[in-house]
Amino acid sequence: MTILKTVAEVREVVRRWHSQGLSVGLVPTMGYLHEGHASLIDKSAEQNDKTVVSVFVNPMQFGPSEDLDSYPRDLNRDADIVSAHGGNVIFNPEPEEMYHSDFSSFVDMTVLTDELCGLSRPVHFRGVCTVVTKLFNIVKPDRAYFGQKDAQQLAVIKHMVSDLNMDIEIIGCPIVRESDGLAKSSRNTYLNREERKAAVVLSETIKLGETLVKNGETDCAGILAKMKANIDKEPLAEIDYVKIVDASTMQQIEKIDRPILCAMAVYIGKTRLIDNFFTE
Numbered sequence: 067m068t069i070l071k072t073v074a075e076v077r078e079v080v081r082r083w084h085s086q087g088l089s090v091g092l093v094p095t096m097g098y099l100h101e102g103h104a105s106l107i108d109k110s111a112e113q114n115d116k117t118v119v120s121v122f123v124n125p126m127q128f129g130p131s132e133d134l135d136s137y138p139r140d141l142n143r144d145a146d147i148v149s150a151h152g153g154n155v156i157f158n159p160e161p162e163e164m165y166h167s168d169f170s171s172f173v174d175m176t177v178l179t180d181e182l183c184g185l186s187r188p189v190h191f192r193g194v195c196t197v198v199t200k201l202f203n204i205v206k207p208d209r210a211y212f213g214q215k216d217a218q219q220l221a222v223i224k225h226m227v228s229d230l231n232m233d234i235e236i237i238g239c240p241i242v243r244e245s246d247g248l249a250k251s252s253r254n255t256y257l258n259r260e261e262r263k264a265a266v267v268l269s270e271t272i273k274l275g276e277t278l279v280k281n282g283e284t285d286c287a288g289i290l291a292k293m294k295a296n297i298d299k300e301p302l303a304e305i306d307y308v309k310i311v312d313a314s315t316m317q318q319i320e321k322i323d324r325p326i327l328c329a330m331a332v333y334i335g336k337t338r339l340i341d342n343f344f345t346e
Contacts, residue, residue: 067149069141069156073204076118076157080205088115092207094198097121097158098138099147102242102250106211109239111152118205119148120157122164127193138255157205164200173199178225178316182218182329183340186306194219195226202234209235213242215249217327217342218316241341243269249341256337264302265334268341271296271308275328276343284322286310297332306331306338313344 091110110117128134173195212220242250247269313325329342
């Protein structure tokens with residue numbers, strides 16, 4: 067397993083692989099890898115001859131008051147995980163390598179980014195779309211792997227690839243959870259013991275919503291009211307949003323009569339965590 071720091075180095079390695087007829091998978095990450103990331107690397111290693119894992123804390127997708135500086139980083143630990151799960155290359159550029167001093171080109175999107183995390187983090191998805199497009203252009207992978215915990219991101223990337231006729235297959239992988247149900251996240255490390263215990267309210271509320279829908283509830287307002295009431299029982303929890311949207315458009319709906327995404331963002335103390343469930 068090799069760690070590369072420059073665009074030129076990655077392109078040279080991938081060019082050699084492609085000349086040998088080898089398929090390439092890409093797993094874009096911001097590092098501080100956990101079992102959720104490992105499941106993406108596993109899937110890529112299973113489906114491709116070679117796997118590139120990007121480890122880049124992308125400054126463009128962070129707002130001015132967000133946790134860019136404090137976001138956890140441990141490249142040595144990440145390298146051990148990538149190697150153990152069949153990755154071949156880590157691309158770990160400095161911000162200056164990805165965004166030169168005169169950088170002025172961006173990839174943006176409307177509609178799908180108007181709700182959920184796009185509403186509460188207005189610069190986020192422009193940063194995501196821009197950096198992912200750059201990674202696709204640098205690595206030129208056959209397939210790229212994203213976790214379903216970031217459900218809106220997955221929908222945005224799929225739509226971007228379709229809109230821009232990118233020749234790449236986007237593969238979503240299931241949420242990986244802790245034994246008590248909390249979705250795996252690099253930001254879980256921010257939680258103290260009391261907050262970690264309180265954070266289980268997210269997955270418990272997701273289960274509540276899933277049960278209501280499976281039992282035939284179709285009124286979105288009623289479902290959301292019960293889910294919010296459950297979160298409000300936890301003193302350390304503060305709701306950013308809990309919403310039900312059309313799974314294709316990410317727009318809010320009043321009645322469940324189509325595939326939906328039910329997604330939430332909740333602050334536990336100062337830490338913002340997300341979770342979701344889909345229906346088909």
